[in-house]
Amino acid sequence: MWYCNRLINETLLELNHHGKGPVHINVPLSEPLFGTAAGELPEVRVITRYQGLNVYDKDYKELIARLNRYSRRMMIAGQMTLIYLFEKRTSKLIYRHFAWLTEHLSNRTVPGRSIRNFDTLLHTFSEEQQEKLRPELVITYGGHIVSKRLKKYLRAFPPEEHWHVAADGKAADMFGALTTVIEIDPFEFMERIGPLLENRSVVYPQQWENLSKALPEPSFPYSEQAAVGALLKVLPPESALHLGNSSVVRYACFYSIPETIEVCGNRGTAGIDGSLSAALGYASASAKPNFILTGDLSFFYDMNALWIGHIRPNVRIFLLNNGGGEIFQSLPGFDMTEETRRYVTAAHTTSAKGWAEERGFRYLSARNELELNEALPLFIGTAEKPFLLEVFTDRTEDIRLLNAYYDGLSI
Structure with a gap:
């Protein structure tokens, strides 16, 4: 069901993506074709695409309102082959609002210190900790994510919303919870939302950082x-x-x-x-x-x-x-x-x-x-x-x- 839902969402999103045009969906059927017992269709996930943060495409005030509604917000950077130098103003506005997770392949693409030992950290979590640290909102950008544990964790404890930010506007539903695609350069996105974040104290990023710092680097014998x-x-x-x-x-x-x-x-x-x-x-x-x-x-x-x-x-x-x-x-x-x-x-x-x-x-x-x-x-x-x-x-x-x-x- 998840895979079919994603395919249909991706297809329908292309109806008006950089122009308008028809799409084609093949639905395999098997007999008997009639006599369906279901009285009503189930509720299904609808993935929305914003083509930039552009009022001429779609009013994004409601998107920002949802962003500010959450307290447990996580930003995950996938593989990126660049080192991005954030302006100090942007770093100050956005960094403290998110738990930032990266791998070495992400390179320097976050506006501050990131949590890079999260894969090992997840191995230490009890089920109670996994639920306690479940993010309400996950925002991803960049490419491949290596960690299987992270994918497994966010599939077992899915966020309420997953936004993927990408310049090409393609859907990346790696956790089976994608709700929103934002077609914009990820760094422009961060610069745009920084001033729109409510200035309030959040403890979620500090919880992840404290756990990360408490986990020492391993020391192995020759191997x-x-x-x-x-x-x-x-x-x-x-x-x-x-x-x-x-x-x-x-x-x-x-x-x-x-x-x-x-x-x-x-x-x-x-x-x-x-x-x-x-x-x-x-x-x-x-x-x-x-x-x-x-x-x-x-x-x-x-x-x-x-x-x-x-x-x-x-x-x-x-x-x-x-x-x-x-x-x-x-x-x-x-x-x-x-x-x-x-x-x-x-x-x-x-x-x-x-x-x-x-x-x-x-x-x-x-x-x-x-x-x-x-x-x-x-x-x-x-x-x-x-x-x-x-x-x-x-x-x-x-x-x-x-x-x-x-x-x-x-x-």
């Missing part, structure tokens, strides 16, 4: 998670960080990074294909050092990307190799045998050493904490050749440490 943290802690502040998909992009959210670091990631449909190629293409036109943090399956799937002829010395590939797709071992309810592990996790014993050196990379490897700490200063320093650091870990131990971390969480 994939520890290696990710070790790299992120020493990244040059003026650099580009490319996050591979699957485990890597999630482990990176455990740790803070300087807001000056530009974070990129070819999310696609959250698959592993093309993330290395995209990162190398970006680095070829970038003046910054480009650090590519990737897992073994992502790397080997796209290894021919190293064949291109214009890889520059600003490329640093940090390859996590634990012999397969260990994230599949952590899926709840899936107890793998040795046979299923071979196919599901694509277990292997391959190293990137030969291929990296063949393609002109300087190669280093690490198999323990000492070797990793010795390699990192060389890896992040200047060099005349591109660099690949391959970090070997044990995937069974990686999963054990990850599960132990989540099991021990409390705030």
Whole structure:
């Protein structure tokens, strides 16, 4: 029902979107066609689109009145490849009214400090806390959101309203609760609503911030998670960080990074294909050092990307190799045998050493904490050749440490 409702809403919204025209809806029918027992049709969700905050399109006073009616307001920034500098006036007017949730891939697109450890934070919530912190209004902007926990939370505890703000005016109903689409540049939207927000005290943003500050960064023994943290802690502040998909992009959210670091990631449909190629293409036109943090399956799937002829010395590939797709071992309810592990996790014993050196990379490897700490200063320093650091870990131990971390969480 939710999916059908969304499709019909999207179709009807196109009737008068940048012009008027017909739309076509196919409704499959099956016999018997008559004798329906329902006395009346159910109430259904209607999604409304505002084409900008423009009185000539639609009076938006009622929209602002609803905005001011809510006390538990949340703003979520998805993936965005820019660093936006808010005017101080706008930041002062809007920041304190919302709980701001972002991921590294959102980059610097909020007017103040954001909550970036919310995925881990949600794991600690009791059902009572989830209900208490349920937002009344969620406003989203930007693209992809990585966190499955956030999506699951807002589907289980949906807001009264979800507004999506996008310059293209497309509907993004990721929580199954979309009510309003506002076709406007997100930053113009914030500048416009800032002066229209009622000047009153709200405690909701502070509740999220206090919980976020109370949750310390994790400290892992030598593992994939520890290696990710070790790299992120020493990244040059003026650099580009490319996050591979699957485990890597999630482990990176455990740790803070300087807001000056530009974070990129070819999310696609959250698959592993093309993330290395995209990162190398970006680095070829970038003046910054480009650090590519990737897992073994992502790397080997796209290894021919190293064949291109214009890889520059600003490329640093940090390859996590634990012999397969260990994230599949952590899926709840899936107890793998040795046979299923071979196919599901694509277990292997391959190293990137030969291929990296063949393609002109300087190669280093690490198999323990000492070797990793010795390699990192060389890896992040200047060099005349591109660099690949391959970090070997044990995937069974990686999963054990990850599960132990989540099991021990409390705030």
